[in-house]
Amino acid sequence: MGGGAQERRGHQPFEHTADVGVRAWGASLGELFEEAARGLISLMVAPETVRPASVRTVSAEGEEPDELLVAWLNEIVFAFDAEHFAPAAVRVVRLEGGTVTGELRGEELDRARHEVRHSVKAVTYHGLAIREAGDIYEVRVIFDV
Amino acid sequence: MEGKAYELKQVSPFVYEVPASGKMNVPVRIYADARLLETIERDNAIEQAINVACLPGIVRASYAMPDTHWGYGFPIGGVAAFDPEAGGVVSPGGIGFDINCGVRMIRTGLTEKEVKPRIQELVNRLFERVPCGVGASKAIPKLGEKELRRVCEQGGAWAVANGFGLQDDLERTEARGALPGADPDAITHKAYTRGLPQVGTLGSGNHFLEVDVVRKVFDEQAAAAFGVSEGLIAIQIHCGSRGFGHQTCTDYLQLMQDALRKYGIQVPDKQLACAPLGSPEGKRYLGAMACAANYAWANRQTISELTVRAFVDVLGGDRDSLGIRQVYDVCHNIAKFEEHVVGDGKRVLCVHRKGATRAFPPGHPETPEPYRAVGQPVLIPGDMGTASYLLVGTQRAMEETWGSTCHGAGRVMSRHGAIRQAKGRSIRKELLAKGIVVRSEGHETLAEEMPEAYKDVDAVVSVMHEAGITRKVARLEPIGVIKG
Numbered sequence: 001m002g003g004g005a006q007e008r009r010g011h012q013p014f015e016h017t018a019d020v021g022v023r024a025w026g027a028s029l030g031e032l033f034e035e036a037a038r039g040l041i042s043l044m045v046a047p048e049t050v051r052p053a054s055v056r057t058v059s060a061e062g063e064e065p066d067e068l069l070v071a072w073l074n075e076i077v078f079a080f081d082a083e084h085f086a087p088a089a090v091r092v093v094r095l096e097g098g099t100v101t102g103e104l105r106g107e108e109l110d111r112a113r114h115e116v117r118h119s120v121k122a123v124t125y126h127g128l129a130i131r132e133a134g135d136i137y138e139v140r141v142i143f144d145v
Numbered sequence: 146m147e148g149k150a151y152e153l154k155q156v157s158p159f160v161y162e163v164p165a166s167g168k169m170n171v172p173v174r175i176y177a178d179a180r181l182l183e184t185i186e187r188d189n190a191i192e193q194a195i196n197v198a199c200l201p202g203i204v205r206a207s208y209a210m211p212d213t214h215w216g217y218g219f220p221i222g223g224v225a226a227f228d229p230e231a232g233g234v235v236s237p238g239g240i241g242f243d244i245n246c247g248v249r250m251i252r253t254g255l256t257e258k259e260v261k262p263r264i265q266e267l268v269n270r271l272f273e274r275v276p277c278g279v280g281a282s283k284a285i286p287k288l289g290e291k292e293l294r295r296v297c298e299q300g301g302a303w304a305v306a307n308g309f310g311l312q313d314d315l316e317r318t319e320a321r322g323a324l325p326g327a328d329p330d331a332i333t334h335k336a337y338t339r340g341l342p343q344v345g346t347l348g349s350g351n352h353f354l355e356v357d358v359v360r361k362v363f364d365e366q367a368a369a370a371f372g373v374s375e376g377l378i379a380i381q382i383h384c385g386s387r388g389f390g391h392q393t394c395t396d397y398l399q400l401m402q403d404a405l406r407k408y409g410i411q412v413p414d415k416q417l418a419c420a421p422l423g424s425p426e427g428k429r430y431l432g433a434m435a436c437a438a439n440y441a442w443a444n445r446q447t448i449s450e451l452t453v454r455a456f457v458d459v460l461g462g463d464r465d466s467l468g469i470r471q472v473y474d475v476c477h478n479i480a481k482f483e484e485h486v487v488g489d490g491k492r493v494l495c496v497h498r499k500g501a502t503r504a505f506p507p508g509h510p511e512t513p514e515p516y517r518a519v520g521q522p523v524l525i526p527g528d529m530g531t532a533s534y535l536l537v538g539t540q541r542a543m544e545e546t547w548g549s550t551c552h553g554a555g556r557v558m559s560r561h562g563a564i565r566q567a568k569g570r571s572i573r574k575e576l577l578a579k580g581i582v583v584r585s586e587g588h589e590t591l592a593e594e595m596p597e598a599y600k601d602v603d604a605v606v607s608v609m610h611e612a613g614i615t616r617k618v619a620r621l622e623p624i625g626v627i628k629g
Contacts, residue, residue, distance in 0.1 A: 015559035081388045082339040121391035122242045124217045125415040
């Protein structure tokens with residue numbers, strides 16, 4: 001796929017019988033992790049209805065890149081379900097070795113204002129494999145809802 | 146979809162088999178009829194059942210029920226038993242993220258005629274009393290971690306001790322509402338954080354609370370023992386261990402990746418990550434799983450009391466005058482240590498049921514005393530537009546499927562597919578036209594959960610009935626539903 005910088009990174013939901021999936025891609029692992037996180041956020045809440053009022057740091061560890069990605073995304077699920085933090089935006093600050101650190105911008109969940117979508121229970125390993133196609137990293141992640 | 150990589154043969158009217166070959170330790174056995182088999186073959190469920198057959202220490206077969214569809218590692222609608230004395234493993238994926246997702250049925254002495262005129266009011270009151278949906282919390286005063294540790298150990302008994310329901314409810318609950326061996330130290334801080342505010346909440350997705358009418362009784366003797374008869378109102382509660390269980394499964398899936406490396410176990414799919422039953426990792430997971438299972442029972446016990454209070458609010462009287470009594474409570478995502486006949490002798494096996502229900506026979510010590518002559522009640526929820534079933538376990542189930550059966554209708558359509566199908570339609574109005582009042586919290590829940598998204602529960606249940614595994618006792622239809 002050719003085209004400008006916009007197409008070299010992105011995310012998109014995909015079909016799955018009982019749950020929901022996100023396909024994410026980026027020019028680096030960092031971009032991939034950000035796009036996967038953005039995809040997850042869109043499944044949980046409409047980000048445009050959330051104010052990026054405060055910042056929350058998130059970090060995760062994993063022995064292999066796919067385990068690291070799953071751990072990273074599970075941190076976001078945790079922030080939403082346990083701490084009722086609705087994210088509007090996400091940024092990877094550092095990704096190296098077996099750790100990733102990032103920032104979530106958002107606010108406390110308010111069901112009246114926020115368009116809440118799915119209740120994501122967890123991130124699964126189902127069919128998860130980080131692939132390199134040319135110079136683009138790509139992954140499909142399925143979430144249990 | 147690629148071409149099939151397996152050989153499937155019919156071994157009896159309702160059983161199909163994939164013979165053991167290659168890395169499979171045992172065959173796959175699928176309970177289905179020809180039409181359901183067609184649906185089953187459309188996704189990866191059979192391939193997943195084959196992967197399960199490759200796990201160490203699996204005994205006799207990797208089973209799939211008629212409502213099976215693909216899941217994480219193990220298919221949903223799968224049953225697999227492992228022998229602790231033969232290198233058997235325990236696998237969190239074989240239980241699922243929603244540990245002890247299950248169903249409770251409560252009978253009442255109320256008739257449809259009495260309740261129908263008040264159904265909207267009743268549904269509204271239930272919606273107020275039982276929190277559901279994303280972010281729902283704080284049904285009961287805030288619990289601290291110390292109290293939550295007690296919930297982990299005591300399960301349903303904790304709820305009863307705190308004024309939610311009766312001891313009799315526990316007598317009519319699988320495992321009496323608490324698995325032994327719960328280890329609160331095996332639960333992470335994250336899981337406690339997620340679990341603390343969610344006790345007594347319904348959750349979302351396919352979870353629900355339903356007011357049903359018993360439309361048809363098939364087995365008078367069993368129905369009488371269970372306390373149901375035609376025209377009476379019953380209540381069903383379908384939910385699990387909420388964020389507490391989901392986080393616990395997530396935590397242990399991660400731990401199990403390390404265990405795979407440590408014990409040199411090869412699995413075709415990371416979701417099948419497992420550890421030997423006697424290993425520290427295996428024991429720790431089972432201790433954590435028991436905590437989550439007990440949390441779910443405390444949850445269902447709490448919700449059932451909140452439900453009774455809503456009924457009393459609207460209809461007056463009390464438990465006794467309303468004829469309220471528990472029928473049963475079953476889990477359909479769990480691992481249990483059970484004694485089964487294997488070959489010439491008996492062995493204790495670790496039976497994994499993921500989207501499958503225990504179905505014990507008459508005479509079994511775990512079948513509650515009031516039902517012992519008849520067998521264990523089995524609760525099979527359908528989708529909110531059609532029907533649910535009450536069934537009974539049999540000796541044949543014990544012999545063929547480790548005393549197990551299906552769990553519900555199973556999905557056929559993706560959530561996005563269902564939302565697309567629902568465009569321009571009001572599912573709520575369609576259900577109302579069928580005489581079903583629905584209140585739901587989420588925007589898209591009703592569309593995602595629409596009847597067309599599910600398999601035909603009548604067909605699924607018929608297979609298990611015709612196969613002699615679980616016998617139909619009654620068919621129930623909803624008149625009121627609340628969903629997250």
